[in-house]
Amino acid sequence: MSRVPATIVDDHNEALDFYYRLIARKKIPFSGLCLVHFDSHPDLAAPEAIPVKEFKDRHLLLDKITISDWILPAVYSGHFANVIWMKPSWAGQISCGQHEITLGIDEDGFLKTSSSLPYFTSDLCYRKVLQNPV
Secondary structure (H helix, E strand, O other), rough: OOOOOOOOOOOHHHHHEEEEEHHOOOOOOOOOOOEEEEEEOOOOOOOOEEEEOHHHHHHHHHOOOOOOOOHHHHHHHHOOOEEEEOOOOOOOOOOOOOOOEEEEEEEOOOOOEEEHHHHHHHOOOEEEEEEOOO
């Protein structure tokens, strides 16, 4: 039987450091992972404190992300190919279903999405035109 690495964190963004350490030790692949996120909040905000060009500095990124914006940098960096949000029935930030969300860089160098879902437009994460979309 294979053992699966696991961790328990207080602040959700601390999980990203765990993934980075597993990637560095070659315990999981660098890219193409599927994140199954159990939470009452989607944590899919775009970080306001760090431009995309600084995502490659792991320590700087981990220092600046928060509990609400730690997932999208990992998606944009290629680590997570899919995100499945397992939410309670009363959590209404994003409707149930499959959503294709494109990420990219705005004119100021920050991560944004072209998704017009209310969750993203209300959080100022939306931009109609993006550079380097993924």
